Amino acid sequence: MIPSKALLLLLPFLSPVQSQSVTLTPCSPITAANPSDLQTPSDIILAIGQSNTVGRGTPIGPEDIAYQHPNLLQLGRYNNVNGVPLGNCSLIPASDPLHHPDFTPKRDENGFVMRFANSYVREKALSGRKVIIMPGAMGGTGFSTFPFQWGLNKSLYNNTLQRTKALLELNASNRVIAILWLQGESDITFLNTTEYTTLVSQMIADLRSQIRKTRPSNPAVPFIAGEMVYKQERTVAGMAIQEGIRNLWKVIEFSGFVTNRADNGTYLYSPDGLHYGAEGLRILGGKYWSAYTQIVSGTWIAPPPVTTTIMTALPVPTGTPVFTRPAFPANTTYVGNNAKCGPSNSGAVCKDNLCCAYPLNTKDHYCGSTEKHCWADRCNQAFGSCWVNPSATTSSIPITTSTSKITSSPSTTHPTSTTSSKSSTTSAPSRTTTPTTHTFTRPTFPPGTTFVSTNAKCGPSNNGAVCRDNLCCAFPLNTADYYCGSTEKHCGRGRCEGRFGSCWVV
Template sequence: MLAGVTPAQAATKVTVLDVFLAVGQSNVSGRGLPSGTTDDPADPRIFQYGAKLRTFRNATIPLDMLDVAKGISPATTFARGYVKNQPANVGVLIIPAARGATAFTNSVGTPTWNVGTASAPEFDLPALAVTQTREGIAAAVAAGYTVKLKGILWHQGEGNWWMSTSAYSAKLDELIGYFRSQLAAPQLPFVVGGLAPEGITAQPGLANVDKSHKGTPSRVAYTAFAPSMAGGVNDGDAFHFSRTGDEFLGRTYLTAFWRAAKITYGPVPIITGTAKVGSTLTAVPGAWAVSPVTLSYQWYHSGTAVVGATAATYVVPSGDLGRTITVKVTGAKTGYTTTSRTSAGTKVAQ
C-alpha cells in the first residue's frame, strides 16, 4: 500500500506530506501568467518529485512537468490553499506528471492517456505517472517523512474536442480506475478541472467533453468537478488560464477535493478566555468547508473527557487547577465523513 507509509523518524519541522498527483495536459502543467513574480515565494511546505529531474525537492514555479511548463499551475495554487488549513507539520508533495497537447488517442508514436494502448513505453502517460508517483513517495519516505497519498488533480480535454460525451467518459472512467488500481487506493479522490468557458465557445466540440467532466461524480464514486471562471484566460488565448484563472481553479479544486473525499473539513479550533478556576473558556471552531456543517464539542482535562462538557463553552472547575484543557470539535454532514479537530492545550493556573 502506498498511503500512510511511516519512516523511522522525521527530519524536519514538516513531518507529514500529503501527496497529490497532477495529470492531464497544458493547463495543469502550468500556463498561468504572469508567473515567477514576487507573488511566488518559495513555500517550505510544498515539495515536488519532478518529471524530468527525478529528485525530491521544494516545488518550483513552474513545476517540473513532462513538458516545459510556462507558468503557474493550479496544482500549486491548490497546494497553497491546502496547507493553510493544515497543522504546521503537514506539507504537500506534488507529483507533476502532466504534458501539454496530449489526449486520449491511439495514434502510433504519440503520447496518450489511453490505458494500455500506447505504441511504446515512453508514450504511456498513465504508466509513467504511476511510476513517478511511486518513486516520489519512496523518495519522501527516504528523506524521513510520513507520506499519505491523498488525491489526483486532472485537467485535460482540449485535445479531445472531437469525441462524444459517452466516448470521452468511457476513457476518463477507465483512467480513474487504472490509477486507483495501480496505486492500491480504490477510494482515492479524483478531481476533474473545468475547461475555460472561452475555449468551449471557441471550439464547440468541447461542450461534449465539458458535459463528461461535469457528469463524472454521477458516474464514479469519490470524484468531484472543479469549475473554472469566465475571463480567467491569458490575453489572446481562449484555452489557457491566466494567473487569475489558475488561482480561481486552485480554490475550486480544493473545495472539490473535500467533496470527492467525502470529508467535512475544519481548521484546528482555538480556545479563548483565561484558563483559571471559575473562568469561562470558549471554543472557536473556525470556518468549516462544505457548509453548513453540524458541529459538536467535547472538552478534555489532561487528555480525559470531561463528562457532560459538550457545549461550545466550558466553566473551569477547581478540580482542573494545574490541568491542561483542550477541546475537540467534530463536524458532521450527510454524505461526508465525520471529522474531528482538537485544539492546542491551555494550562489552568491560579
C-alpha cells in the first residue's frame, strides 16, 4: 500500500498518457477563434522553461488585464476554456494565465511573458501584423526530469519545435522574433555549470536551425534567459546553475540574460524561495523587453556580477530532540543501492540511509545516497531517507522486518539524537520468524545547535536551527522563509530541506 504522501510525490512523474492534466499534443491543423487570424502575417514569441515562465504570481491584477491587446494572440492547448469550446491548437486571445502545457483555467496567476509581448505590440506599432505567443513551459521540468524533459529530442523541446513549425507554416510572412527562457531549478544538483550551459546552448542552436529550415527568411532570433530567484543561488549546487544561466550569452550568439534584481539593486520578491511574486514577474517582463531591444540594437552589456553568500555549513543544535522511524508492514521489501524502489515497485523501501529517487536520466525510482538522490526535490521520503551526516558520529536505529505475518501490534521507542551519539532502537512487532535488521542513522549535531518546533523558523537562513520531533524544515506555501511543520506542504517532494529536519515517519 502506498502511503498518502507517496501518492502526492508520485504525481509529477505521470506520463502524458497517464496524466489527466498535461498532454503534449502536436498541432495539425491550427484553427482560430477568428478565422482571419490564420491568414494574418504574425510575429511569434516562444516562451519556454519551467514554472517561472508559466508564471506563479498571484493574484492577477487589473494591471495584468490592461496588458492584454487585440493584436496579441496565443496558441491554445485545451478543448474548453471557461465554457468556450475551442479546439486544441487554436489561435485565441492571449491573457494570463497563458496556455502552457500545465495550464488550468482557474489558475489566478500572472507571468512575465504577457508584459514582454504587450510591450512588443505597442512599441513596434506593427501595421497589418499580429503577435502570437507560443506557450511551451511546464512547471518542475528541466534537462534532468522525466517524462517531461528539455533537451534535444526530448518531449518538451519536440513539442515546442512542432508547434513552432506549424505556426510558421500558416503564412509565408510569419517569423519567430524572440525565444524567452526562464528555467534551472529542476536541474540543481543534477548538472554543473558547464553541463547546463552546454545543454541549453545545444538546444537553442538546434531550435534556431530548425526555424531557419522552415522559414529561410526568418531574421536572427534573439534568445533571452532569466536568473532564478536569489534564494536558489545560495547553495553551491544552486549557484552552479545560476552561473550556467549567466554564461549562456558567452556561448549563444545574439543573446543575453536578465537578473533577479530590480533597477535599484534589490532582489525581486519571492513568496516561497522558488517562484517570483506577481510584481516581480511584471518587473521581469519589462527587463526581458529592455534586454530584447538592446540585443537587437547591439547595445546589450552583461550585468556586473554580484557577491552571493553561499549557505553550506550545517547548524549547531543542543537539547534532546526525538526522532522516530516508521514501523513498516510485515511484508515490506527492503532493497539496496541501485535497486528499484517506491510506489511503482510494490512499495519497496530503501535500507541503510539510501533514498528512493529519480536520479538523472532514469525512468524509475532507484535507491542511492548521492546528491542526485538525496536533495529535497528528488528524495521520496516515504520509501527511504538520506537524512544523515556521514562525517559525524551517528546513532544506529535498527528496523526489523520479516515477510511473516504480524502477530501483535507494533510498539515504538522514540530514539534521541545527542552530541554523545547514544544508540536508540525502534521495537519490532513479534513475528513467527527471525527478522532481518536494517540500520538507519541520524546525524549528531555540533554543540550549540538550536532545535525548534512546529511553525518556528529554521534552516540555513535562521542560524541553522533544526526542526525536532519529525518536523521538516521547508518553504510551505505563501511564506518567505523556512518553517518547521509536518503537513504535505512541508513534507512533499521539493519542499523539505533535509539537512534541517525530516518528515520520514508514519
